[in-house]
Amino acid sequence: MRTTPALPASACPMSDAAPLESREPRDGSSVVVELRGIKKSYGTKQVLHGVDLTVHAGEHVVIFGPSGSGKSTLLRTINLLEEPSEGSVRVLGVEYGPGLGDTNEKRGGPLQLRRHVGMVFQQFNLFPHLTALDNIARPLRSAKGLGREEAEHKAAASLQQVGLLNWAAHYPGQLSGGQAQRVAIARALSLDPKVMLFDEPTSALDPELVGEVLAVMRHLAQSGMTMVIVTHELNFAREIGDFNVFMDEGLIAESGPRGFLDTCTNPRTKQFLAAVL
Secondary structure, eight states, X not given: OOOOOOOOTTOXXXXXXXXXXXXXOOOGGGEEEEEEEEEXXXXXXXXXXXXEXXXXXXXXXXXXXXXXXXXXXXXXXXXXXXXXXXXXXEETTEEOSSBSSOTTSOBOOHHHHHTTEEEEOSSOOXXXXXXXXXXXXHHHHHHHOOOHHHHHHHHHHHHHHTTOGGGTTOOGGGSOHHHHHHHHHHHHHHTOOSEEEEESTTTTSOHHHHHHHHHHHHHHHHTTOEEEEEOSOHHHHHHHOSEEEEEETTEEEEEEETTHHHHOXXXXXXHHHHHHO
């Protein structure tokens, strides 16, 4: 029977940490993600109408809004799961989208992009026939070319990071929804992304399981990871968001820094918050 790889004493499990601090504005040199003029259409239906968004290193950007406002579509353009019809998608300075007019500019491909961008979905997307450890180690072997022992060691470290090392030998069917989502987060983290995208990661969970996933995300934010989060958990957004974006009808209706949920001025933003808080 295969055992979980031992970890060095320096491996850091999930634990309580100091409250998040407000961050100073960044300069242009620390930009990780830059979206400009993003438009997206499905046939004759346009769902994004020229959206601009900049994400700086170490920043936690929260996107919220009503269903159908385009927030998940916008998030998915960052790693080209949704290819924009028009606009610029720059990650770490490299253009991956259609661009803004320079047709001779060299563009990166989706595989190159996804080496830098981790993503966690509403559904866990774990392989049911693989253990939690192997759900992380197998992608490491295929995507990064690691040997089995190295991949399993890194997978174990990622599980410890989300507080699930003791569950490494369990299959997805033996895990709660919250635990399965934490394995999905560990899988994304194991690839050492420069930015993490979260697409409503708690929406498929029973209410009593939401807290454990938010605790992992809180710990990740405290570690300095750059994060873009689409969520309906607005109390969590109030706590974690360095920059907050309210979307409505395919546009950013209003945005602002920490405290935005209490200081927003757009009537549509206020109407939405009054309905959900």
